[in-house]
Amino acid sequence: MDQVEKQRPVILMVDDDEKLLAAVRRTLSGCFEFVTHTDGHAALDWLAENRDRTDLIISDLVMPALDGISFLKQSARMAPSIHRVLLSGNVSSLSLREAINQAMVIRVLAKPVAVSVLKDAIERILNAEAAVKKTVAGPSAVMVNNAIDRADFHTVLQPRFRASDLGLCGAEVLCRMPTLEKEFGIDEIIESCQDNPVINRLGSQLMALMVDQAPRYSALLGDEANLAVNISAFSLKTPQFFELVIRFYEKMRMRGVKVSFEIPERQLVPNDLEMLANAARLRERAIPLVIDDFGSGNNSLDLLRQEVFAGIKLDRDLVRGTMTDFLDDAFVEWIAKVGSKLGLSVSAKGIESAKVAEKLQVYGITELQGFHLGAPIPLEQWEETAGMSLRASG
Template structure:
C-alpha cells in the first residue's frame, strides 16, 4: 500500500514540476505522510523492543553468572561446581583419565576476621584466590564453597598422581607464607584433602564428600598439610559421628564420670590431692579415655556441660575427704571463652558444699591467647573465692613470662612429654631443670606430670620439683575406688556413703 501511494504521489509531483499539468492529489499526499509516520513509529517501537530484549538477555546472563560465581573471588560456587565438575568427570572418562578434587580449608581464618575485621578477611580471601590461580595448572576448576573453604578440580593421568600431589604441596607451602591484606601482614595455613574419581568416587558429590573427609583428617593431624582420601578415614569418621551422637546422651545420663589421679609430694611421698580426669563408662564399649571424646565435646560445644557435670560429681565425692586434700580440675580453652564460667563454677561449689579453697583450676598457656582480658576476669572472680590457679603443660607452648605475670598463678605443671624422658634425653633434663628453677625464683611450686617409675620420681625430687603425679603412684581411680583407697588410710572424715549412693543413683536414673 505504501509503495502504491508513494509512486502515485511522486509521479504527480514530478509531472507538476515538468509542466505536464498533472497536480498532486492532497489526499494521496496525506496518506503518504501517514504511512511514513506509521513506519517511523513502528521502527522506533521495534528498536525499543529490541533494546529491551537485549537488556533482558544481558541481565539474565549476569544473573546466571552471579548464580554460578562467587562474587568475592570470581570462582565457581558450590552449585556450578557440581555442574562443571560433572562435565569434567565425563570428559575424563572419554579420555581414559581421572579427576582429582582438592578440598581446602584455611587454618585460623576466623581469628583474622575477629582481629582485623571482615574487610581484611575478604582481602585475604582474594589474595589466596589469586595465589591459587597463579599456581594452578591449565584447565583447573576453582570454586569457593563458602567462608574460607575452597575446591579445586583437575583432570590427570591416573598412572601419574605425583603431578596432583606436587601441585597440592606447592599450594600448602605457599599458603603458609605471609600475606599482605589491607596493610596487615597475616599468617595463615591450610588443610587440604584430595580425592580421586577412579577410587570409588565417580560423582562430584562423592568426590566432595571424600575430599572433605581427607581435609578433616589433615586438619586433625596437625593442620598445614595435605592428605589423600582412603577408606579408613571414612570408617574413622563414622566412629567419630557415633561417639558424638552417644556423647549427647551420655552427658545428661551421667555416663561421663570423674576418675582421680594422685598428686604426691616428692620429698616425703605424702598424698596432697588428686587431679580429676574424665572417663566415659560406655554401656557396651567399656571405659573410653578422654582423648577420644574430649576433642569431640570441644568441637561440638558440649565441653561446658561435660566439664560442669564432672566437677559436680567430683565435688560431691570429695567434700568429706580430709581437708588437706586438694582437687585439681582442668579447664578447656573453649570454656575460657564463656564470660559466665566463674559464676558457674562458684555455683557448683555452693550447691555441692565443696570448699573453694580446696579447688585448683588448671589452664593451659595456649588458652590465654584467645582473650587474655576475659581470662583475667574469670580467674580474678575465682581467686576472690579462694580457688587456686595452676598453669598446665608449661614448656609445650610459648612459655611466656608475661603470662606468668599477667595471671596470679599458684603453681606450674610440667608436661609429661618432658618428664617421661628425663632419664634418657639431655634436652628434657635441661627443660625440666629450667622450669623448676623458674618456679623457685617466682615462688611457684612445680608439679611434674607423667611420673611413671621410681627413677623418674627420684630424679625430680633431686632437682627440687615439689609434686608429681603419674602411674608410679597408682592408676586413676573411679569414685568408688578412690573412696575405698582413702577410707583405708583414714582420710575420709565420716562415712556416710550417701555421697557415693547419690551419684550412683543419679547415673542409674539417667
Template sequence: MTTDIDVTNAKIHRLSRLYLTLSRCNHAVLESTSESDLLASACRIAVEAGELDMAWVAMIEPEAGTIRVAESFGRGVEYLEGVQISLEVENPHGRGPTGTALREGHAVWCDDFMHDPRTAQWHALGERFGWSASAALPLTSQGRIVGALNFYLTQNNAFDEVARELLGEIAAVISHGLGRFALQAARQEAEDRLRESEDRYRSIVEHSRDAILLTAPDGRILSANPAACRIFDCTVIELQRLGRNGVVDTADPRVAAALEERRRTGSFSGELTMLRHDGEPFPALLSTSIFTAHNGELLTSMLIRDVSERKRKEAQLAYFAQHDALTDLPNRLLLTDRLDMAIAHAKRSGASLALMFLDLDRFKQVNDLFGHELGDRVLRQSAQRLKACVRASDTLSRQGGDEFLIVLPEITSPEAAMTVAEKLLDALGTPLSLGDRDVVLSGSIGIACYPEDGSDANTLMRNADAAMYVAKDLGRNRYQFYSPDMNARTLERLTLEGDLRRAIDGNQLFLAYQPQIDLTHRRLTGLEALARWQHPTLGLIPPDQFIPMAENSGLIEPIGAWVLETACRQQAAWIAEGLIEGTVSVNVSLHQFRQPNFIEVVAKALSKSGLAACHLELEVTESVVMHDLDRVMETLDTLRSLGIKLSIDDFGTGYSSLSHLKQFPIYRLKIDKSFTQGLPHDRESAAIASAIISLGKNLGLEVLAEGIETTEQEQYLHSLACDAGQGYLFARPMPAPACVDFLRSFSTANHPPS
C-alpha cells in the same frame, strides 16, 4: 511464570492506554452532537483506546424510576440483555455496583467480580462472559445523578489508585459533556473542566519520573517531558535532533520484534536497550502506542522507564545469593551448580574431575583465642591463598565456617588433584601475618574423583567429606583420597557424637581420680579429677577421642560443668569423712574459660557441693591464658579472690611470656609428662625440667611433675627440688570407689601401696 518486569510492563501499558482514553474522551465531549453520540463515543473509546473488554452506560428514567441501557460497546454486550438492575436498596438487584453508584453517588470498584457478594445476583450470568472485575462510576448533569458509566474486564485487580483516578477523570469529563446538552451554559463549564483536565494531564506528564515522548510517523520527536531530558541527559532540542531512531539502540535484537508487534497491534510494551545522548546504552521499559490526533495525524507516544538502577540491584542480589559475603568466594549454591555442570560435561566428554573438601585445622581455637574479628581476617587471607593455588577454570568455594570445597574439572589423573592438594597445604602452612602476631594454620583435605567415587554432586560431596575426616583422624595437615570403607568410619564418628550427647543424662560419664604426692614427705597433697566415658556397648572411650569431639560439637560446656560439680561434691564428701585434706584439680578447657558465665558456673559448683574454695584447684593450659590478657587477668583475679587455687597445666608445651607469667595469680606449674618421660637420661628433657623447676622456684611457685612412672624419675625430680608429682608410679587414675580404698590405705601406710 509472571515476573515483576511483566507486572510493571503491564501496569505501564495500562496507564498509557488510560491516558489516551482520557484525551480522546476530552475531544469527544467537544465534537459530539448529541447525548447518545457522546455516550456511544465514550463506550467505544474505553474499549478501543483503554483496552477494556466492555463498556456501557446506565441512564435513569426519572418518571418511571427505572434504569435503561443507553449505550454499550465491546465484547460481551449480550450480557446486558439478561441483566436486571434496580435503584432500590431493598431489591437484591439494586445492591450491585451500578445500583449503588446511582443511588449513593460514588464510584464502586469490584476487583473480583465472581467472588464479590455485591455481584452475587449476576455471578451465573457473569461466568458465561468471563467477567473478573467491574467498575461503576456515576454520571451527573447539573448536579444530579443521571446515569452510570460501567466497565467490565476479564482480569482481576485491574483498578489500582492511578487507574481509578484516571477513570474518575473520564467519568467527570463525560458528565460535563452531558451537561452541555442539558444547558448551553454548561458548554463553557465543560471547556473549563477540559482545560483543567488537560492541565492535570500536562502536570502528570511534566512531573512523571518516566520519559514521555511524542513522535511523528517519520520519527521526529515532537515533544518531550523534563524526565526525558534527565534520562537521556540532554535538552529537548538535542533530543529532537536525535529523533526516535537516535534514542533506541537498533543493535538490540529485540527491536525488530518490537516494531513488528507495534505494526501489527498498534502498540508495544517490553524491555529494550535505549541510548543516552552520548551513546551510552541503558536498559529501559518501553510502552509505545500509535494513535490518531484530533487533526487526523498518526502520532506515537513513548513511555520510557530507566531500569538501570533496578538492574544493578538485581545483579548485585544475584551475586550475593551465590557468593560468600566474607571471602567473596562462590557459596554452596553456586558451587553445586558448577559441580553439576562439570559432571555433565565430564559425562559427555569422558573426562575426569576431582572434588576436594578442605577444613582448616583447629580454626575454632583461633576464633576462641583471638576473637571473631581476627578469625574473619584469617579466613579472608586463607581464601586468597587458596585461590592463588587453583586454575581459573577451577571453583573454590567457602561452605561456611572453616570449610572450603574445590572443584577441579577435566583433570588428567588423580595425581593432578594430589599436586593441587600439596600446593594448598603448602599455602596454608606459611604463617599469616595479622598485625602484631603471626598465625600458623594447616588444613585437612578429602578428595573424591568422578566417576570412580560418585556420579552425582551429593555423592561426591559426601565422599570427599568422609575422606577429609579420615585425614583429620590421621593427624591433620594432610590430604586423603576417598575409599569405600570411609563412609562406615564417618557413620561411626557421627554415631559416637550422638552417643556423647546422651552420655551425660545416661550416667555414662564418670570421674577417675589420680593422686598427687609431695615428693619430699611422701604426703598426699590432692587429687586430679579426670573425665571418663563408659560407653554401653563400646566400653571405655579414651579421653583423647571424646574430649576433642566434645569441643568441636559444643558439648564441652555441659560436660565441663558436670565434671566441676561432680569433683567438688566428691571432694567435699571425702574431706568430711577425713580421707583427704588437700585439693581436687579440675582441667578447664579454652572454651569453658572464655564462657561469659564461667565464674558463675564455678561459684555454683562450690555452693551446691559445700566445698571450700581453698580445696579447689583449676588447671588451665598456657594457650588459655596467653591471649586477650586483660580479660584473662580479670577472670584469674576473680577466681583467686574467691579463694580458688590456679595452676598452669602442661607447662613447657606452649609459648608463655615470662613477663606475663609473673603477673598471673597462679600458685603452681605442672611439668608436662612428655618431658618427664625422658628423665633422667634424655639431656633435653632434663634441661627443660630443670629450667621449669628453677623458674617456678624463682617466681615463688610450686612445681608438680606429671607422668612419673619410675623410681629413678621420682628421685631425679626430687633432686631438682620438684615439689610434687603424679603418675603410674604412685597410682593410676581410679574411679571413686577404688580411690576411697587408696585414700584409706595411703592414710594408714603414709605411702602408696606397692
C-alpha cells in the same frame, strides 16, 4: 621386598662410632631403613639426592670431618622440613642454643645412647608427625552430648604426692566416658568439644557430682582433701559458667574440700584478654588456676608473665624426656627454679619410674603424679582400699 623397603621410614644417621651404627642397623632394620655414614660430607651428598624420601636425620655432635652442629645446620638449609636429632655426651649451653636456633634440632639425646632409647625417640617423633597429618574421623561434640544424655560418664581420682617426702597431698578428679573410650582416647574426646557449649554442660555435671561426693572426699582424704579438676578456656570465658565455678568453689570449701582448676596450655593464648581478665578475677578470690601440660606449646613463658596463674603442671612428655633428652631435662630444671622465684607451685605428671621421681625431687618440683605413684581409680575403690587398711591396722 622392595615394597616393604619403601614402607619403612628412612633414617639418615651420621656418627663416627662404627659399633653404634652397626648395632642400630642390626637391631632396628626391621622397623626403619637406616642409611648410615661416618663422614658428614658424604651424608650431605646422599641427602641432596634423597631428601624427598628421608623421614629423620640423626647426628653425633663430635665427628672428625664435619662437626654435628655444622652438619645439621647444612642439612636444615637443604631439607628444612625433615626433623633433626643431635647425639651428645656433653653439650655446652652455647652449642645447645646454636643447635636449637640455627640447626633447628628438636631432640638432644645423651650419649652413650642405648638402641632401645634411640628407637623410642624415633618412634615418638615419627608418630607425632603422623598425628599432625592424620585426618581420620574422631569423636565429636554431638557424641559427648549424647553420652551426657545417657549419663554415660563418671569420675576417677588420681592421687597427688608431695615431692619432698612422697606423702599424699590430694587428688585430681578425672572424667571417664566408658562407651566412647572403647573407640577413642579420653584426651581426644574432651578435645573434640573444648570450644563447644557441650563442654560447659559436661563441666557443670561433673561439678554437681563432686559437690554431692564432697563429704566422701573429706572423709577419705582428711586434711589432704585438695582436689584438682580441669576446665576449658572456653568455659572460663563463658559468664554463666564462670559464676558457676565460683559458686562450686565456695560449696566445696564449706564442705571441707579445697579445689584448684587446671587449663591445658594448648588452650591458652597470652593475648586473650577475656580469658586473662577472668583468670585475674579468680586470683583475686584466691581460687588457684594452674596451667596444665606446661611446656607442650609455644606460649609457656609468655603465659607466666601474665601473673594470673597459681602454678604449672609439667607436660608428661616433657617429664619423660628428662631421662634421655638434654633439652627437656634442662628446661625442667630451669622452670623449677623460675617457678620457685615467682612463688608458683610446680608439679609434674607422668611419673613412670622411681628414677624420674628422684631427679625431679632434686630439681625442687613441688608435687608429683603418675602411674608409678598411683593410678586413677574410682572413689569407691579408694574408699574400700582405705577401709581395708584401717581394718588391718586395727
